[in-house]
Amino acid sequence: MGFILVTGGAGYIGSHVVKELLRRNYKVVVLDNLHKGHKKAVLTPYFEIVDLKKMDSLREVFEKYDIDAVMHFAALSTVAESMKEPFKYYENNILGGLNLLELMREYNIKYFIFSSTAAVYGEPQVVPIPEDHPKNPTNVYGSSKLMFEEILSWYDEIYKLRYVSLRYFNAAGADLEGELGEDHRPETHLIPIVLKTALGQREYIEIYGTDYPTPDGTCIRDYIHVVDLAEAHILALEALFDGMRSEVFNLGNERGYSVREVINIAEKVVGQKIPIKEGQRRLGDPAILIASSNKIKKVLKWQPKFNDLEIMISSAWNWMKKHPFGYSE
Numbered sequence: 141m142g143f144i145l146v147t148g149g150a151g152y153i154g155s156h157v158v159k160e161l162l163r164r165n166y167k168v169v170v171l172d173n174l175h176k177g178h179k180k181a182v183l184t185p186y187f188e189i190v191d192l193k194k195m196d197s198l199r200e201v202f203e204k205y206d207i208d209a210v211m212h213f214a215a216l217s218t219v220a221e222s223m224k225e226p227f228k229y230y231e232n233n234i235l236g237g238l239n240l241l242e243l244m245r246e247y248n249i250k251y252f253i254f255s256s257t258a259a260v261y262g263e264p265q266v267v268p269i270p271e272d273h274p275k276n277p278t279n280v281y282g283s284s285k286l287m288f289e290e291i292l293s294w295y296d297e298i299y300k301l302r303y304v305s306l307r308y309f310n311a312a313g314a315d316l317e318g319e320l321g322e323d324h325r326p327e328t329h330l331i332p333i334v335l336k337t338a339l340g341q342r343e344y345i346e347i348y349g350t351d352y353p354t355p356d357g358t359c360i361r362d363y364i365h366v367v368d369l370a371e372a373h374i375l376a377l378e379a380l381f382d383g384m385r386s387e388v389f390n391l392g393n394e395r396g397y398s399v400r401e402v403i404n405i406a407e408k409v410v411g412q413k414i415p416i417k418e419g420q421r422r423l424g425d426p427a428i429l430i431a432s433s434n435k436i437k438k439v440l441k442w443q444p445k446f447n448d449l450e451i452m453i454s455s456a457w458n459w460m461k462k463h464p465f466g467y468s469e
């Protein structure tokens with residue numbers, strides 16, 4: 141058995157998946173440019189600091205390792221930034237990904253797992269959102285992921301590249317052994333910001349909009365534990381190895397929590413009141429995003445183990461308490 145190449149394996153979700161792959165005795169090589177990732181989050185000794193946009197250095201990685209499959213997490217993923225710097229997003233997420241696919245073709249590697257997103261759907265017409273829901277991204281980030289899904293389907297058609305595209309909803313939580321966690325800079329995600337407020341690193345958590353058409357006026361999201369995400373990646377990879385055709389799956393828990401509910405549960409976890417400030421809506425935020433995850437449960441027999449938001453927040457809190465400054469201590 142050769143290596144699983146994990147791009148973006150120094151990042152939040154990639155590092156957790158690497159840990160799970162290693163636990164199951166896969167050989168793993170991580171490729172990351174460390175633009176956002178952290179060296180300390182890389183648990184495999186095989187680590188290449190390479191930018192996907194640099195075809196020549198990328199080719200050296202394919203020359204050096206015998207690769208059986210690729211898991212592709214590397215991407216830029218901040219919605220607001222994508223609307224200010226579209227070129228950067230299309231260049232990184234499309235061109236970077238295409239370089240990878242071209243080398244896979246050249247080196248005859250047939251299996252690919254892609255980190256897609258709920259942002260491909262845009263404003264939902266129905267919730268829970270099924271995979272065949274219309275795709276109308278409302279930002280460049282979501283558009284770049286949708287375009288890449290289309291590219292993948294042509295690589296399948298032309299070169300028989302077998303892929304699974306996993307459309308994650310809101311990834312949350314941290315490694316249950318406290319070895320890995322979420323350390324985005326700047327942090328834009330709700331749960332880590334709420335917890336940083338509890339730690340006193342921020343004065344308050346600003347709620348982006350309290351006039352949404354939801355029961356308490358704040359946005360509703362479907363959170364999924366990063367360890368359950370990791371499990372889904374392994375199931376997808378092994379299904380491809382067993383001959384499954386290319387597939388697209390949502391990954392969420394089919395249950396929504398409002399921003400206020402998230403803050404309330406976080407207060408329970410940390411055992412203190414967390415100061416809030418009611419602010420304006422953030423541009424491009426849909427009111428409600430909830431996944432239908434029926435398909436992956438049926439086809440891959442995926443069963444989330446940590447679908448309780450309190451468990452997700454507790455695991456994130458455990459890591460953050462131990463690492464208040466993330467990986468930079």
Ligand SMILES: NC(=O)c1ccc[n+]([C@@H]2O[C@H](COP(=O)([O-])OP(=O)(O)OC[C@H]3O[C@@H](n4cnc5c(N)ncnc54)[C@H](O)[C@@H]3O)[C@@H](O)[C@H]2O)c1
Pocket residue numbers: 147148149150151152153154171172173174175176177178190191192193212213214215216217232236255256257258307308309310311312324
């Ligand atoms: N966090 C979420 O809730 C969420 C939800 C849906 C989809 N996703 C997708 O999942 C993937 C992982 O997300 P994350 O939260 O772990 O992000 P992250 O920023 O923590 O990890 C991404 C990693 O990719 C690396 N990278 C980016 N561009 C690169 C390039 N050109 N060459 C080499 N390395 C590069 C970064 O340095 C970083 O370590 C992304 O593709 C993201 O779009 C995340």
Ligand SMILES: O=c1ccn([C@@H]2O[C@H](COP(=O)(O)OP(=O)(O)O[C@H]3O[C@H](CO)[C@H](O)[C@H](O)[C@H]3O)[C@@H](O)[C@H]2O)c(=O)[nH]1
Pocket residue numbers: 217218219257258259308309310328329330331333345346347348349359360361399422425429
């Ligand atoms: O300081 C904050 C941060 C967030 N929010 C709210 O909390 C909810 C969750 O926001 P996140 O930024 O944590 O995540 P998003 O729902 O924006 O997630 C989107 O961006 C992610 C990548 O960053 C994924 O790609 C995901 O699929 C896509 O829907 C949103 O309603 C947001 O408005 C606040 O009220 N205050």
